[in-house]
Amino acid sequence: MILIQAVRKAMVNxxxxxxxADLAAVPTGKPGRPSRSLTLExxxxxxxAAKGERLWPYVAVSMLxxxxxxxxxxxxxxxxxxxxxxxxxxxxxxxxxxxxxEKSRRVFQxxxxxxxxRRELVLKQAAARAKxxxxxxxxxxxxCTAPGGSTYATDVRIEFKRITEKAGIGRDWTPRELRHAxxxxxxxxxxxxxx
Numbered sequence: 001m002i003l004i005q006a007v008r009k010a011m012v013n014x015x016x017x018x019x020x021a022d023l024a025a026v027p028t029g030k031p032g033r034p035s036r037s038l039t040l041e042x043x044x045x046x047x048x049a050a051k052g053e054r055l056w057p058y059v060a061v062s063m064l065x066x067x068x069x070x071x072x073x074x075x076x077x078x079x080x081x082x083x084x085x086x087x088x089x090x091x092x093x094x095x096x097x098x099x100x101x102e103k104s105r106r107v108f109q110x111x112x113x114x115x116x117x118r119r120e121l122v123l124k125q126a127a128a129r130a131k132x133x134x135x136x137x138x139x140x141x142x143x144c145t146a147p148g149g150s151t152y153a154t155d156v157r158i159e160f161k162r163i164t165e166k167a168g169i170g171r172d173w174t175p176r177e178l179r180h181a182x183x184x185x186x187x188x189x190x191x192x193x194x195x
Contacts, residue, residue: 001026036177037184038063042169046178047113049167055159057117058143059178061087065110066182068100069175073151075142082122085115118142 004021011019038046043063050059062072071089079088088107110118121142128146129136137148145151153175161171 035180038177038181040185043181043185045167045169046164050163053163055163057121060114060117061110062175062178063181064114065108066179068179073143076140077142078140080118080142082115082118085110
């Protein structure tokens, strides 16, 4: 569609005679797996299973704060206020580092359980930083690898599947469904998300 629109614009500016992109068959793509949402019981089981795991703070803030996976992986400590219990979403891991929409840039309150998970993460990262020494890559990321590097979506998915299996709900879940659970559980209780 982008190519078709670009060539149409070129036609308007008399740069091409006809739009050959209109003649091409557009592939339909693969059907994706429909998103699902955790039930309250499943959500509680996942939170319980995640405690003590490296991904625990990620799961807590994603499920209890509704942050998108690409926003969570780009989150910096300078955007987290543990005293106020807030998170400021300013960027994502998309190529442009922009959030999905302008309204996605927001500051929101996270529950005490997510604040506590973050406090534990501060201590774990300090220990990892000391252990890594000069090999530590300081990038101010909240969720990072043992030597301080950026986390990859694949690694988060693999770890999350282990957590959901441990929670007894199987491995067929993705981290993005934490946000779906957040929205669904709020909606189920007729609560409006303010972020």
